[in-house]
Amino acid sequence: MFNQILLMVPGSLRALLGRTRSLDKLGDIHHSNALLDQTIQAYLNVLQMKDLLSDTLFKEIAYRCINRIIFRGHHIKAVPIHRSLIKLFPEDPHHSNQLAVTYLNINKMVEAKRVLTNILRIWPQNGFAMAHYGFVLKVGDNNIEKSVGFLRHGIASREPGTLDGRFFFQLGDALMRLGRGNEALEVYEQGVKEELFLSKYQRSLYNVKRLTAQPWWEPEQTNYSEYFKVIQDNWQVIRAEGMAALEEKHILFQDEAENLKEIGNWKQLELYVRGRRMDSSCAKVPQTCKLVANFxxxxxxxxxxxxxxxxxxxxxxxxxxxxxxxxxxxxxxxxVPSNTYIRVAEETRTWEEGKILIFDDSFEHEVWHNGSTMRLVLIIDVWHPELTDQEKKSLPDI
Structure with a gap:
């Protein structure tokens, strides 16, 4: 119908908008990227007719177009639309804040910081901008001390978008690293009250809430005891391959990349990542990867x-x-040398050569190596045993 109207009246805004919204619905129904691309282009065409659109309608269409572009995975293509909104409505910090969020979603910290700095220059008490600026200072700049004030004030504003587990997580982490553990605990407890964390120790952000939560597990509790026994029975084979890989200079054990280390040296060699086999690594430790492939x-x-x-x-x-x-x-x-320890929640243990320790790493954990020689372990992540097969298939990668 809308196509017929557009043939007769090519400039009909009502028909163009109706056709665009129909494409949008069809794309959702059929899960079609081709229809999604058509929808995005149609929204862009409507936005070109901004002189015929009310301010309210322009904003509605612009943000729906941004939503569709981001859903398609083309975040950077949303930036010009954000900038159009900022130019047309310069008195509203919301539009600049949303541009900063889009930059953060694609890890463009420098660009996000630039936008947030400008927002806080004009609106110094904007809680949304303060929380996100504090996040950038903490995660992007590692400016831990300065991040605390912005995160605190942003959260305290309780503006929409500020009661976010990521901000509580980073504020507590910053306070803890500054030696202000009691204040960190207060932040985590508030996060529990706000239903952002499962508990003060279990602060993971991507959860299935019904799953059993306990810091330490025994193999028999996991339903995988037979598989763990095979791994454990072959520990000397695994150790030999790991040691050989360490001795080969062209095998690159990567530095830990999440800024979790206070001091020292901690490296890793990835064999499987998010369910994908790292062929170049496994070529050097084939027996270890074969054991994992059978698990x-x-x-x-x-x-x-x-x-x-x-x-x-x-x-x-x-x-x-x-x-x-x-x-x-x-x-x-x-x-495993002596004087090496791992704490999970409130219990501290150590490793034993040839033995498996199992814990839920969504709980707070901490490691010390106070020994005199290197420590080597094989880390194996497994699905929580209470997840259904459908959940294992449908949950997004992390």
Whole structure:
């Protein structure tokens, strides 16, 4: 119908908008990228007719177009629309804030910081901008001390978008690293009250709430005890391959990349990442990868990894939480010197060579290496045993 009207009246805004919204609905129904691309272009065409649109309608269409562009995964293509909104409605900080969010979603910290700095220059008490600016200072700049004030004020404003687990998570982490542990605990407890965290120790942000939550697990509790036994029975084979990989200079054990280390040296060699086999690494440790390949809950865990982890003496890993409660983490001790410890929630343990430790890394955990020689473990993430097969298939990767 709308196409027929447009043939007769090519400039009909009502018909063009009606056709665009119909395409939008069809794209949702059929899950079609081709229809989604047509929808985006149609919205862009409507936005070109801004002189015929009321301010309210222009904003509605602009943000729906941004939504569709981001859903398509083309975040950077939304930036010109954000800038049009900022230019047309310069008195409203919301539009600049949304541009900053789009930049953050594609990890463009410098651009986001520039936008947020300008917002706070004009609207210094804007809580949304303060919370996001504090996040950028903490995560992007590692300016921990300065981030605390902005995160605190942003959260305290309780403006829409500020009661977000990520802000509570980073504020608590910043306070803890500054030696202000009691204040950090207060932030985490507030996060629990706001229903952002499962508990003060279990602060993962991507969760299935019904899953059993406990810091430490025994193999028999996981439903994977037979698989773990095979891994454990072959620990010397795994250790030999791990040690050989360490000795080959062209095998690159990567530095930990999440800024979790206070001091020392901590590297890892990834074998499986989000359910994908790292062929170049596995070529050097084939028996280890074969063992993992025969362990479906580890091999197919799209919310986890399998990796060798080597830690040198004098290393301390800050207290931290994994991103999701949908996995459990097993450590197979391979080379374990004395005076090495791991705390999960309120209980501290150590590793044993040839033995597996299993914990839920969505709980706060911390590691110390106060020994005199390197520590080597194999880390194996597995699906939480209470997830259904459908959940394992449908949950997005992390």
């Amino acid at each position: 479906p809950a580890a091999r197919d865990c799209r919310r986890g990894q399998v990796k060798f982890s080597v830690m040198e003496p004098g290393t301390h890993i800050w207290p931290h939480c994994g991103p999701t409660n949908c996995r459990l983490r097993a450590h197979l001790g391979l080379v």
